[in-house]
Structures are given as structure tokens and as C-alpha cells.
Amino acid sequence: xxxxxxxxxxxLLIGDTVNTNASWLGDVLTEAGVDVTHIYTxxxxxxxxxxxxxxxxxxxxxxxxxxxLGPTHDDITKRxxxxxxxxxxxxxxxxxxxxxxxxKKRNIPFSKSNYHQAEVPDCCEVLFNTQGTAPGxxxxxxxxxxxxxxxxxxxxxxxxxxxxxxxxRSINGDTEFRRSHYxxxxxxxxxxxxxxxxxxxxxxxxxxxxxxxxxxxxGTKIRISAYGNSDREIDERIDPVRxxxxxxxxxxxxxxxxxLNLAKAVGKLLASKGIxxxxxxxxxxxxxGNAITDVPGSSRYMMGGVIAYANEVKVDxxxxxxxxxxxxxxxxxxxxxxxxxxxxxxxGADIGISTTGIAGPGGGTEEKPVGTVWIGYWSRDEHxxxxxxxxxxxxxxxxxxxxxxLEIVRRSIMGIEGMPYGLKKYPA
Numbered sequence: 001x002x003x004x005x006x007x008x009x010x011x012l013l014i015g016d017t018v019n020t021n022a023s024w025l026g027d028v029l030t031e032a033g034v035d036v037t038h039i040y041t042x043x044x045x046x047x048x049x050x051x052x053x054x055x056x057x058x059x060x061x062x063x064x065x066x067x068x069l070g071p072t073h074d075d076i077t078k079r080x081x082x083x084x085x086x087x088x089x090x091x092x093x094x095x096x097x098x099x100x101x102x103x104k105k106r107n108i109p110f111s112k113s114n115y116h117q118a119e120v121p122d123c124c125e126v127l128f129n130t131q132g133t134a135p136g137x138x139x140x141x142x143x144x145x146x147x148x149x150x151x152x153x154x155x156x157x158x159x160x161x162x163x164x165x166x167x168x169r170s171i172n173g174d175t176e177f178r179r180s181h182y183x184x185x186x187x188x189x190x191x192x193x194x195x196x197x198x199x200x201x202x203x204x205x206x207x208x209x210x211x212x213x214x215x216x217x218x219g220t221k222i223r224i225s226a227y228g229n230s231d232r233e234i235d236e237r238i239d240p241v242r243x244x245x246x247x248x249x250x251x252x253x254x255x256x257x258x259x260l261n262l263a264k265a266v267g268k269l270l271a272s273k274g275i276x277x278x279x280x281x282x283x284x285x286x287x288x289g290n291a292i293t294d295v296p297g298s299s300r301y302m303m304g305g306v307i308a309y310a311n312e313v314k315v316d317x318x319x320x321x322x323x324x325x326x327x328x329x330x331x332x333x334x335x336x337x338x339x340x341x342x343x344x345x346x347x348g349a350d351i352g353i354s355t356t357g358i359a360g361p362g363g364g365t366e367e368k369p370v371g372t373v374w375i376g377y378w379s380r381d382e383h384x385x386x387x388x389x390x391x392x393x394x395x396x397x398x399x400x401x402x403x404x405x406l407e408i409v410r411r412s413i414m415g416i417e418g419m420p421y422g423l424k425k426y427p428a
Contacts, residue, residue, distance in 0.1 A: 001172050004038040004056045008067035012041050021066045033177030049080040057144050067151030069134035071113035087123040099133045127163045131155045176227045179234045184260045185252040186219035187407040187420030204244045209237050217399035218262050251416045262406040263291040270301035278349035279305035280339040283357035288402040303349040318342030331356050331368050336385040337428050340376030352378040353405050359397045373401045383428035
């Protein structure tokens with residue numbers, strides 16, 4: 001089955017809203033054995049919408065549209081499909097009753113525009129939306145199926161999972177489907193991981209299996225994808241490749257699973273060993289602490305943190321030497337070391353980790369250019385600092401500083417030799 005995705009809304013074209021719906025749909029449909037061949041992003045223009053839909057209806061098996069079902073004047077998707085299929089809008093009583101209940105519960109006045117949201121083309125199957133006020137619609141036209149869905153992400157995902165995907169699987173029947181397995185690595189670049197660590201996969205890569213490297217500021221995910229008629233068949237195709245990568249990548253692997261990240265992996269490690277952590281942040285400005293506390297249950301190991309942006313805070317709250325700050329500056333080895341030790345001692349944590357650097361885009365010097373970061377680590381067994389040089393982008397520098405700090409914690413707890421990305425360790 002081939003599919004085209006059509007994302008509708010001027011806000012997507014001018015950059016007000018990031019089109020996360022299309023990437024999510026591509027992933028879900030591919031996993032369901034559907035070949036996504038085109039993704040369109042179009043504005044709120046009736047003629048453009050009808051032209052794209054007409055072309056897609058003559059060229060594919062399945063079409064998914066998102067957006068344009070709201071109560072305002074620019075939401076014209078229903079009008080487009082009604083005119084295209086020569087249908088009429090009719091009132092769907094069950095939808096109207098549900099919308100009125102939602103508005104009453106929220107103590108919001110019910111308006112005429114909301115009344116129109118309960119109108120649907122008389123030639124569609126209504127996909128009842130319990131997560132919002134705009135119903136989805138399903139059309140079957142000459143063996144081509146069209147799903148018209150809201151643009152609100154959680155509403156769209158609900159209707160896809162509960163209504164559309166079951167229909168797709170029923171139509172597809174025994175067609176092969178695809179599943180992916182993810183291995184998450186940290187502290188190593190994509191090219192080094194691919195070329196020098198994992199190496200060529202020709203001998204272990206069977207038919208119907210592909211491998212992709214997905215880099216980010218946190219590290220690199222390795223995606224192993226396989227087609228098959230059953231979960232067992234897919235497992236048999238994926239396992240040899242997975243086992244090869246697990247053996248080769250070893251110390252760089254923080255775990256498996258699509259949603260795994262460094263903060264989750266480090267948190268699981270800290271919780272399992274009963275180790276507590278505290279953070280002292282300058283250049284990351286709370287980004288590191290936020291990443292750690294984004295993980296449910298992080299209170300088991302996260303003691304707290306100090307955002308020591310000003311030098312006075314470093315001195316008064318972390319015990320950093322004013323002389324060291326004056327002589328060597330805030331972005332220096334001794335300051336990073338003292339910040340890490342100071343926050344651990346003051347908050348009673350087993351481990352203290354610190355960040356101090358020049359995030360940019362200004363503030364750099366020839367000696368300390370933008371992107372220069374010192375990360376300090378303290379525990380009862382180790383006390384050291386690591387110097388890194390990242391980019392000229394402020395956000396990327398914060399993200400990478402937090403990622404390297406977390407990977408330092410992981411490696412230190414596990415006794416893994418070497419620092420992330422081959423960085424040098426400077427003992428206290």
C-alpha cells in the first residue's frame with residue numbers, strides 16, 4: 001500500500017508551527033507496512049487543496065490529511081473534500097452532543113462556529129474524536145482511501161491509533177510490515193561509530209534488513225529495520241545485526257529503545273546503584289538539571305542544583321575561590337572542579353557535576369573562543385575536569401555540554417575508561 005501525507009495550514013509554511021505531524025505519520029505508517037511516497041505541506045487555499053487531493057486520488061492507495069478542521073474561517077478542508085466528492089454537509093448529532101458537553105464542562109460559551117464543527121460530508125464515515133471537537137473523516141473512493149484528520153497532534157495521533165491504523169491493517173491483510181529496533185549510543189561521533197567501531201555490515205546484513213545512523217547532540221541512535229510477515233520473522237532478521245552491533249559498539253551503548261536518551265539511561269543507573277547526584281550550572285543555565293528531572297522518578301537520585309551564573313553565586317553558594325576566578329576566569333579548570341565539589345558537599349550528593357563555558361554567540365576570546373566549556377566531576381573516588389570545544393551556536397553548546405556531562409557520569413559509575421569523544425581528563 002502506498003500513501004501520501006498532506007499537511008494543511010499556512011502556519012506550517014511560514015514557520016509559526018513545526019510540522020511534527022508528518023514525521024510521526026511517516027513513522028507509524030511505515031511500521032504498519034505502508035510505503036509513504038510523498039509528503040505535501042500546503043496552505044489554507046481551497047483550489048490548491050483540491051488540486052493536490054485530485055492528483056493524489058489518481059496516483060496512490062491511501063491519503064492522510066491533517067489540519068483545516070477547526071472552527072475559524074481559514075479551516076476549509078471539509079469544504080474542499082465536500083466539493084471534490086460532490087457531497088453535502090450534514091449535522092452529525094452525536095458529534096454535536098459531545099461538543100456541547102465539552103464546552104459545558106469547561107464553562108465555555110457555545111458559538112455558531114463550533115456548531116459547524118459537528119457538520120460532516122454525507123459521503124464519509126465519521127471518525128469520532130474523543131480528544132477534541134473536530135471529528136475525523138474516512139472516505140472510500142474507487143479503492144482509494146482518504147483519512148481527513150485534525151491538525152492538533154494529540155487528536156490526530158488518537159484517531160490514527162484507534163481508527164485509521166486498524167483500517168489500514170485490515171485492508172493490507174497479510175502484506176509484510178516493517179518494524180525497527182533502536183540501539184542508542186553516546187560519547188562517539190557518527191562517522192567514527194560507523195567506520196571504526198561497528199564497521200562494514202555486509203556479512204551480517206540479510207535481505208529485507210537496513211541499518212541507519214541517526215545523530216543528534218546527545219549521541220547517535222542506530223536503527224535496524226526489517227520487513228516480515230510476523231514478529232518472529234522480523235526478530236530472526238534483526239537479531240544477527242543487533243548482536244553484531246552490540247558486540248562491536250560495547251562501551252558506547254547506553255541501551256536500547258527508540259525513546260531512550262542519556263538522562264533516562266543515567267537515571268536508571270543512578271537509581272539501581274543508590275547513587276545521588278547534584279549539578280552546578282553556569283553556561284547550561286539549568287538545561288542539565290531540566291534534562292535530569294524530565295525523567296519520571298528522578299527524585300530518587302537527583303538532590304538538586306545551583307545555577308551559578310554570576311561569579312558571586314559561584315563564590316557564595318559553591319565555595320569557588322575568588323582568587324581563581326580573578327586569575328583564570330570563570331571558564332577554567334579550577335572553577336569547574338570547585339563547582340562540582342561544592343555542589344556535592346552542600347547538597348549532600350554522592351556525585352557533583354558542573355558546567356562553565358562560553359555559550360555564545362558573543363563573549364569569546366582568542367584564548368577562550370565561543371564554545372569552550374569546562375565540565376567538572378566530583379565523587380569520593382574521583383575529582384577531575386574535562387575541557388571541550390563545541391560550536392558557535394548557543395543552544396547546541398548547552399545541549400552538548402549537558403550530554404557530555406551526563407555521559408561522564410555514566411562512564412565514571414560504570415568504570416569505563418576514556419572520556420566522551422576522546423576528550424582529555426584533567427585530574428584535580
